[in-house]
Amino acid sequence: MIGNPLTILTLFPLCASLLLMLVHWAAAEDRQADLSKWIRYINLGVALFMLALATLIGLESFSADLTGIGGWVGLGWHNYLYDNCDQGILRAGGCAVISSIGVSWHVGIDALSYPMVWLTTLLIPISMLVDWDQKRGAYFHSLILMMEGALIGVFVSLDLFMFYVFWELTLIPMFFLILLWGGEDRRYAAQKFFIYTFAASVFMLAGILMMYFHNPVPDWGVGNLTGNSFDLVLMNEQVADSSFISGGMQSLVFLLLLIGFATKMPSVPVHTWLPDAHVEAPTAGSMLLAGVMLKMGAYGFIRLSVTLFPESIIKYQWLLVLLGMVSLVYASWVCLGQTNLKRLVAYSSVSHMGVIFLGVATLQPLGIAGAIFMMFAHGIISPLLFAVAGAFKKHYHTLEIGSMRGLAHHSPWMSAHMMVGWMASLGLPLMAGFVAEVAILIAFWMTFGWLVLLPALTLIITAAYYLWSMQRTIFEGSGEVELPPTMGDDEPRDITWHENVGMMTLGIMAVIFGILPGIFFVMMSGWSSDLISTTFVDLMNSLGVEP
């Protein structure tokens, strides 16, 4: 079990970060400043090691002679790689963590979770690098490392109890990151973030418990008091046999889970924690929050609701379309009125995540694959946006769009990254965001016909606010530069090399995945095709819905 690379990916960052924090606390007063420098390096080293490990895992599964789906072996639907627990052993309680209630340590990755895992291991060192400032204190980078462990735990867990544990575990380091290193209103924002998302997750827990009750494991033996297990694979088996929850109960569980996932994604109307949390968080915190934590909600939605409750998805297709559309349109309109750069980017995250609901609601393989790829693409692009916003805050001490003009003159690198990021986010072709959006729009047209005009026209609004904010801050001024009053007597500088390297990596990734989306898109579409053909098609035919 320890030898499983996914277990290492999850537990090693957690243990390492705790150890590093302990070492710093236990050190003598005078040694502590010196020690924090070394601790930062060790944190970065561990994060890079995790990235290498995740890449190697992927390469191992990619075979050059193009067997499997487009080269990826073993990542198809219902096929988990590095599965540490064979089903027979699992049913008998061999991998148990808490045997009395049927909790096991069951990890595995497939086409849905591997891109997310790789994305997490990519973003952690980049966010550490972007926020390399020593004034952040000694525990900052260790907390980021702790987040890595918890986030990867969410994506690789195949046992719903461990899934929920890691889901809530991500809240704690982020709470401290916002509380201790955030903006002026950080106290309010940190508490709002924690309590809001915790309360919503508690509804998700109720749904999970109802699912747990319908997941019996008679072979477990005397150790299990309840006779049930939290394992997801066993639940999938039941769905294949059509013996899982159905009818009114399924609708109830679906809605309970939806509350939790919709708040995390976030989706209007439960999105109000996001602007505060994002604006007040430190740069690395915002990058992780937007890049990975929001994707947890989408991932959970696809992993649990879509694969286990196909009937409910069909029944509530209208609800998903409504939520997605409202998020997309409302958040875009709100963006038009923003004057704070970070708040603008935060609301644009809300609108992009709304597109994911639209993708899933199409019930097409292309749409679902587009939704998964949107998770990945947005996960690369929005950290870039937040890094740029953080650079604005750090070097120009303000985020007010109206107070700056023509900064490209002083900060060419920052402006270049801003251009790349802003263009990527509004869906410029040759960048990753375009692939995702176009896939979802085509699938939307295939299912809903001319209704696609609404999201398509919203793209115009998206372009409008991005172009306006970009032009205003870095271009306008007809040759004259207007520095914000918060600069005082400081000289305007360009970004440091740390931030530059971080942003450039993200920009290059956005372009690579825009030109060669097939690296991940092929396995995602293979996964979704399998999903639709095995789970949905029969159902849709029997319900009279056109597939």
Add this chain to the structure above:
Amino acid sequence: MSLGTLFSGPDMAAALMPEWILLFGIVAMAIVPNLGDGTFRLPIPGTSIRLPILFGGKRLAFTADPRLPAGIAAVTLIASFVTAFMSQMIDPSVGTNMACIDGNGAVFAACDVDHQHLLRVDSFSRLFEMIFYAALLLAVAAGFNRLPATPASRLPTRVQQDDIVEQRRMQKLLDNRRQVDFYLLVLMAAFGMSVVALSVNLFVMFIGLELAGLASYVLVAFLKETKEGSEAGVKYFIVGSVTSAIGLYGLSLLYIWNGDLSITGQVGLAAAWAEMDSPEALPIIGLGLLLVAFAFKVSAVPFHFAAPDAYSGSPGPVAGVLATASKAMGFLAMMRVLIGVTLGEGESEWLILLGIIAAITMTWGNVAALGSKNPKRMLAYSSVAHAGYVLAGIAAVGAIGAGDGATLLTTAIIFHLAVLVTFKLGAFLVISLLEIEGRGHDLSHFKGLARRDPIIALSMLIFMLALAGVPPLSGFLSKLLMVNGIISSTLGDISSASLADLTGSLSWVFWLAILIFINSAFSLFYYLRIVVVMFFDDTDRPVRLSRAPVLRMAIMLCTIGAVVFGFGDFADGLLTLAGNAASSLMP
């Protein structure tokens, strides 16, 4: 002969070993600190031989040490804990190890129907005894370094250069009568709680309840020099006495109805209740009045009004004991009566009442805690809320009747009461640490604790998160189990076509589970408030907290317990013990 039979064999002393140890401790506590160098002059004329009897005169340095009574209490409680543990430890998977004792002092290996049994030693009683002893032991550890002889004296500090001044300070301390009072009461409370745990006769249970109750009344009033202390004691005493009197009246009604107050047995209450065809007025009213007494101990609405004042006026460790051990005792009695006596096949008669009380208690506790500025008061209201959660669990047991589901729910309840000791008592211990320097009665005293003492702040963080039910701590596991018990027992085999049908056909107890969830999320507001104040604000007193090594060790132990019982082997072990306890409770 294995180790286990040594402790529960058919011999009175062996069967009740923990209780004998407690008695021995009480006697030792009364005698040892009074030992001195008194002599007795032999009345033989012409000689002046003085025999040293160890009583009286000037007390020896050892016996006048203020830490001695704490040491005696600690050793006694540890020994009792260990023997209680061992008596059930032989083979946890086999089940319980029983002994039944009747009114004549005869010990039987099993509780048969022919004899009138008074006490019963099984896994249920032993596990609860372990809970009581653990809680009281932690309270003893908290008092180790802090109880001065008189309120005016302070502990000598190391910075004292002047030896004479230090000598005088030590003299003031070398009068440990106050400590003896405190720890003697603690041991009495332990003894009373043990009697409650062991009893299968309602009258014996009442005696135990009163013994523990009276000891706790005095403990609450211990800080009698302060206004808050006396007020707390008087309030707690009066309300407690009134509810006990009401409970006794209920007990007498049950006696009139049945003629015998034992729970098991042919003429016992359980048998008589099962024989009842239709609900009769007398036993139901008697049961209701009896529940009033238990509800006070458990601080359920509307009998909880004395609790916030009692908790805030009493010393920190005592408040912690009230919140954990006293409450567990109340729930023990409630479970013995409600589950051991009245549980039938279908819905129980007390279901609706208990459900309503549970819902109101949960909500009242959480809402009132939001408005409290005093941390002890806030924790008092949070105990009220936790009592509500457990009452909801008991209500669910009443909804489904006897069976596997009821056993599962009872396991969850017992597990919750057990792990509550770690984080609830731990929170009170942190407040005790602040009380040593005279603070801890206002939220602003927590400001900047993270900078003053990071480890203690981290412990408090873990306790607050465990109380709210955040994974992966033990507070989450216990709440999850209880909610799971409620959900699984009320869902049953429901399958309906549409959502509207489903919500119509769900038992209303299901919504208690949803209410528990909502309340848990709600409670996060005030738990997180302490965390934010500790980590965010700046302190006005940037010195380290008092040394108090034994108290810090107790806090560390609680922290480790709160974490370690959340998953893995420890959680499994405790769940097995709780499962054994639940199955031995079921009729």
